[in-house]
Amino acid sequence: MQKNYGVKFLSFAGALPSKVVTNSDLEKLFDTSDEWIYTRTGIRQRHVVDKNESGLSLSVDAAKQALNKAKIDPKAIDLIIVCTATPDKQYPSMSCMLQGAIGAVNSACFDLSAACSGFIFGMATASQFIYTGQYENVLLVGVDIHSRFIDWSERSVAVLFGDGAGAVVMSSCLAKDDELAGFILHSEADSKLDLTLDNDNIYFTDFKDQVKPDFVKMNGKAVYQFALRVIPEIAHELLDKVNMTTDQVDYLVLHQANQRIIDAVAEKLKLGKDKVVSNIEKVGNTSAASIPLAIADSLASNKIKIPSKMLLIGFGAGLTWGAAIIECNISKI
Structure with missing residues (x-):
């Protein structure tokens, strides 16, 4: 565009x-x-x-x-x-x-x-x-x-x-x-409903029935396999789009879903631990908040050197996944 x-x-x-x-x-x-x-x-x-x-x-x-x-x-x-x-x-x-x-x-x-x-x-x-x-x-x-x-x-x-x-x-x-080098978004209908949160509430025909709360339901194995399938793919797709290589990525910031996923993806992309941003140990999976929280935490603790190029990747229910590459400049943080 x-x-x-x-x-x-x-x-x-x-x-x-x-x-x-x-x-x-x-x-x-x-x-x-x-x-x-x-x-x-x-x-x-x-x-x-x-x-x-x-x-x-x-x-x-x-x-x-x-x-x-x-x-x-x-x-x-x-x-x-x-x-x-x-x-x-x-x-x-x-x-x-x-x-x-x-x-x-x-x-x-x-x-x-x-x-x-x-x-x-x-x-x-x-x-x-x-x-x-x-x-x-x-x-x-x-x-x-x-x-x-x-x-x-x-x-x-x-x-x-x-x-x-x-x-x-x-x-x-x-x-x-421009500090947003590029982004890619993908979606795939979760036909098996491996990760869902229903919103049934009350129907007219049975409004007098006791309402039961809706809870998150997850097929952990399926979600894990989905993540390991799509994350390396979208990472390389975006890097190719913006004419970059993994060597030019200073930091990888994944959605903080599971440390095993983070470690497995870093290994597939051949990125050392010093290039991987993670705060999941102290906060767990905070969903849409996880990427900005991880960046804010790492900036506050000086774990991220400035200026730097960050590869950000989110993935989750939908199924949805997306990636962006941004530049982080200390004069603006």
Whole structure:
């Protein structure tokens, strides 16, 4: 496409609930152990919301941090995109509620649902508004609160998910200074329903029946095989598209679903551990929030050297998967 402008990334930020659930805590709920969970997932703990927290409160926290780092007034934001599969309400949208909470009175708002790929899909969507000159400043937020949709007696799912939010401020620049080298998005209908969260609620004909909550259901083996099939493929597809090699990638930032997936993909791409960004041990799988949270954590702890080229890859329910290559510049973080 013709780019009238470029995209620059002004800031990354993240927010986590205050309550921490360790693997030892889960030992009290079902038959498991810290060793069993860690060796299979790489997770030691995860954060979950309490009754005084929500997806909105985490989004507000992450958004305010990102805006402060970027030195952008909320009134200068033209568009807010919130990527989530677990909104606090079916409507109004998370983005509209966030707009009101931070005072971004001049922004258009909408939510985007692509599960754990949401942040990459959101970044690609936001970039189009900037490239065409439609908007100058975009606030992109990834947030999911899966703790409300987990059967805490079901080990295979309960050990994986945590709650969190991540945010990035994207802004326009000269086309020659574009920091988004490229992106690719893919989808494939999950006909076998290997990863689902139903929304049945109440039907007219049986509205008097007791409502049972809907929980996340996952075929872990199938999801693992899907990830190892599509991630290396899309990585090479995008690298070829932008005329890069893996040697030119400074950091790989995968959706933080499982450390075994992260390690296996890094091995397939022949990237050393020093090039792999991971924070899953402390936060678990935070779905649409995982990529911006991992970047924000690594920037805060100086684990990422600046400037750098990052290969970002998300994958999840749908099935959906997407990849983007961005440049991270310290003067803008």
